[in-house]
Structure formats: structure tokens, C-alpha cells
Amino acid sequence: MRKIFKIALWGLGGIAVLAGGAAAFGQFASERKMNRVVALNPAPVSIPSDDVALARGKYLYESRGCIDCHARDGAGRTFIDDGSLLVRGPNITLGGPTSSYSAVDWVRSIRHGVAPSGKPLLIMPSEDYARMTDADLGAMVAYIRSLPVQAGDGRELRLALPVRFAYAIGVVRDAAEKIDHSLPPAEPAPEGDVLAAGAYAAQMCQGCHGESFAGGKIPGGPPDWPAAANLTPVPGGAMQAYRDSAAFAAMMRSGKRPDGAAIKVMPFESLAELNDTELAAMYAYFRSLAPAGKPAGGK
Ligand code: HEC
Ligand code: HEC
Numbered sequence: 104m105r106k107i108f109k110i111a112l113w114g115l116g117g118i119a120v121l122a123g124g125a126a127a128f129g130q131f132a133s134e135r136k137m138n139r140v141v142a143l144n145p146a147p148v149s150i151p152s153d154d155v156a157l158a159r160g161k162y163l164y165e166s167r168g169c170i171d172c173h174a175r176d177g178a179g180r181t182f183i184d185d186g187s188l189l190v191r192g193p194n195i196t197l198g199g200p201t202s203s204y205s206a207v208d209w210v211r212s213i214r215h216g217v218a219p220s221g222k223p224l225l226i227m228p229s230e231d232y233a234r235m236t237d238a239d240l241g242a243m244v245a246y247i248r249s250l251p252v253q254a255g256d257g258r259e260l261r262l263a264l265p266v267r268f269a270y271a272i273g274v275v276r277d278a279a280e281k282i283d284h285s286l287p288p289a290e291p292a293p294e295g296d297v298l299a300a301g302a303y304a305a306q307m308c309q310g311c312h313g314e315s316f317a318g319g320k321i322p323g324g325p326p327d328w329p330a331a332a333n334l335t336p337v338p339g340g341a342m343q344a345y346r347d348s349a350a351f352a353a354m355m356r357s358g359k360r361p362d363g364a365a366i367k368v369m370p371f372e373s374l375a376e377l378n379d380t381e382l383a384a385m386y387a388y389f390r391s392l393a394p395a396g397k398p399a400g401g402k
Pocket of ligand 1: 191
């Protein structure tokens with residue numbers, strides 16, 4: 104065999120061994136991280152039963168993104184299925200895993216991103232819900248518990264190796280890693296404080312648009328997902344297409360830009376449920392932010 108050819112073969116063999124090693128590491132280290140126990144002792148929230156609270160709970164459940172992964176009836180639904188990544192949210196009616204939930208288990212999973220077993224939830228964006236007030240969290244749980252019982256677990260999760268690898272090395276973080284578990288529950292926005300109400304509602308956008316709303320590539324998202332837009336008022340940023348809160352609300356309800364083009368990835372089934380008051384407050388809040396980052400999301 105010619106020497107150069109031998110060297111090339113050795114090189115290829117080396118790459119195969121390295122790739123095999125990386126695959127084994129990704130598999131092993133991601134499993135270990137998924138199976139870690141997050142020690143928490145959260146305070147329970149009271150779960151109301153009056154009609155006003157149940158109506159508020161229904162509004163939150165349907166507008167905060169839950170229905171995009173758990174379905175309106177709570178039976179669970181496929182959110183991503185693109186070959187490398189399959190995510191189907193579990194059944195969260197009392198016919199599924201939540202049948203054995205104590206009041207504090209609801210707080211643990213929704214506010215902290217941790218299952219009753221102490222293991223982290225993986226996909227569930229609890230960081231978007233961690234700062235819900237006790238009253239809102241209690242109302243939403245009351246509504247979920249009132250949903251007609253559906254059978255089965257419902258969940259499906261398939262993560263491609265590159266996603267596992269990114270998770271193992273901390274490039275993709277689960278909600279329990281992102282949340283500051285030591286913060287006290289959020290206080291309700293003061294009556295009439297539009298910017299505080301907008302900031303409160305906009306928390307549900309942070310999982311994808313980033314903590315500072317500057318957008319960018321969504322960690323762990325499928326490769327064909329566009330970068331999330333920059334929602335701060337940067338020159339040339341996406342928000343400049345929305346001259347008033349009515350234009351912004353029209354986009355959130357239709358899933359279309361002012362020029363008619365469809366916007367990808369955004370959970371519009373939920374977002375269309377946001378009421379005018381919250382949409383106007385969110386719009387005012389985004390405009391009040393200091394411009395940050397690059398215009399179109401960028402990196
Ligand atoms: C992007 C998809 C997504 C969204 C949005 C979402 N969830 Fe989840 N949820 C999941 C997945 C997937 C799981 C299974 C655990 C995991 O891998 O994260 C889960 C788990 C749960 C569990 C725990 C079930 C168990 O196994 O113990 C509860 C409760 C829950 N979600 C409630 C909610 C509520 C309430 C909302 C809205 C405020 C919501 N989820 C929003 C995807 C989502
Ligand atoms: C599951 C991830 C996800 C969530 C949740 C999400 N977004 Fe987005 N958003 C995206 C992505 C990705 C894009 C870029 C879409 C594209 O380029 O087609 C985007 C684009 C946008 C745009 C730009 C639209 C345009 O004119 O180009 C606005 C405005 C926006 N999002 C606002 C919000 C607000 C407000 C929320 C919360 C109420 C939110 N998004 C929640 C992922 C998300």
C-alpha cells in the first residue's frame with residue numbers, strides 16, 4: 104500500500120474512533136444530566152375553585168403556550184417533528200402522570216421545571232412560567248385539574264445526538280438550570296402599570312427570544328428554524344414593522360407579517376388567545392426597552 108494512502112486510512116480510522124467516542128459521551132453524559140436530582144422544597148400555592156379564578160386559569164392555559172404542546176384538552180400534542188427532533192408534550196389532565204400530583208408537585212414542574220421525582224423536565228419551557236404570581240399559577244392549575252380526564256401518558260421525546268451532545272456540554276440548558284430557584288414568587292403588577300403588565304406577559308417570549316429579548320438562534324432548536332427576532336427597538340429591528348399596537352396585535356392573531364408573509368416557529372395558536380390589554384401592554388413594554396443586540400436576531 105502506498106504510504107500516503109495508509110496515512111489517509113489511519114486518519115479516517117482516527118476520525119471514526121473520535122466520532123464514536125463523542126457519540127458515546129453524548130449519550131452517556133446527557134442521560135446522566137437528565138437523571139440528576141434537583142433538590143427543591145417549594146412552597147405550595149393555594150388552588151382556588153371559584154368561577155372567576157377558573158376563567159383566569161383557562162385564559163392563562165390557552166394564551167401562555169401550553170396548548171401548543173399539551174393541546175387545548177390537555178391530552179398532549181406533537182410540537183416538533185422534523186426527523187432529528189420529536190417532541191410530543193404529555194397528557195397533563197388528571198388521567199396522565201399528574202393524577203398522582205400533590206399541590207406542590209404542580210409548583211415544582213411548572214414554576215421550577217422539575218418533575219415530582221426530582222428529575223429536570225427537558226423540553227418544557229418552565230423558565231417562561233417561573234415568574235407567574237401565586238394567584239395566576241393557582242388559577243391555571245385549578246383549570247387544568249378541571250379538564251375532562253384523558254387517558255394515557257402521551258409524551259414522546261426523541262433527541263438527535265448533536266442535541267444530546269449540546270445538552271451534555273451545557274450549550275443547551277434545561278429550564279431547571281436557567282431558573283433562579285431562590286427567588287420569592289413574583290408580585291402582581293401594580294394596578295394601571297402598563298409597562299409592568301407588559302413585562303409580566305412578555306415573560307412567555309423569553310424562552311425563545313432570550314432573557315433580554317435580543318433574539319438569536321434558539322438553543323437546541325432544529326437547524327431549519329430561523330433565528331428569533333430582536334424585540335428591542337434596535338434600528339432595522341423586526342418591531343419597526345409594527346407602527347402601533349393594533350398592527351402588532353394583528354400579527355399575533357394572524358401569524359403573518361404586515362406584508363402577508365407567514366412567520367415561522369411562533370406558537371400562534373396560543374398567542375392568538377392573548378387579549379387586547381395584554382397585547383397593548385406588551386407592545387408598550389418592548390418599545391420601552393433599551394435597544395440591544397443585532398437587528399434580525401443575529402447571534
Ligand atoms: C414547547 C412545549 C411545551 C410548552 C409550551 C409547555 N410544555 Fe409542559 N411539558 C412539555 C414536555 C415535552 C413535557 C415532558 C417533560 C419534558 O421533557 O420537558 C412537559 C411536562 C409538563 C408537566 C409535567 C408532566 C409530568 O410528567 O409530570 C406539566 C404539569 C406541564 N408540562 C404543564 C404545562 C403548562 C401548564 C404549560 C403552560 C403554562 C406548559 N406545560 C407548556 C412541553 C411543553
Ligand atoms: C417557540 C419559540 C418562540 C416563542 C415562544 C415566541 N417567538 Fe417570536 N419568533 C420566534 C422565531 C423563530 C421568530 C422568527 C420567525 C421568522 O423569521 O419567520 C420570531 C419572530 C417574532 C417577531 C418578528 C415578526 C416579524 O415581523 O418578522 C415578533 C414581533 C415576535 N416574534 C414576537 C414574539 C412575542 C411577543 C412572543 C411572546 C408573546 C413570542 N414572539 C414568542 C420564536 C418564538
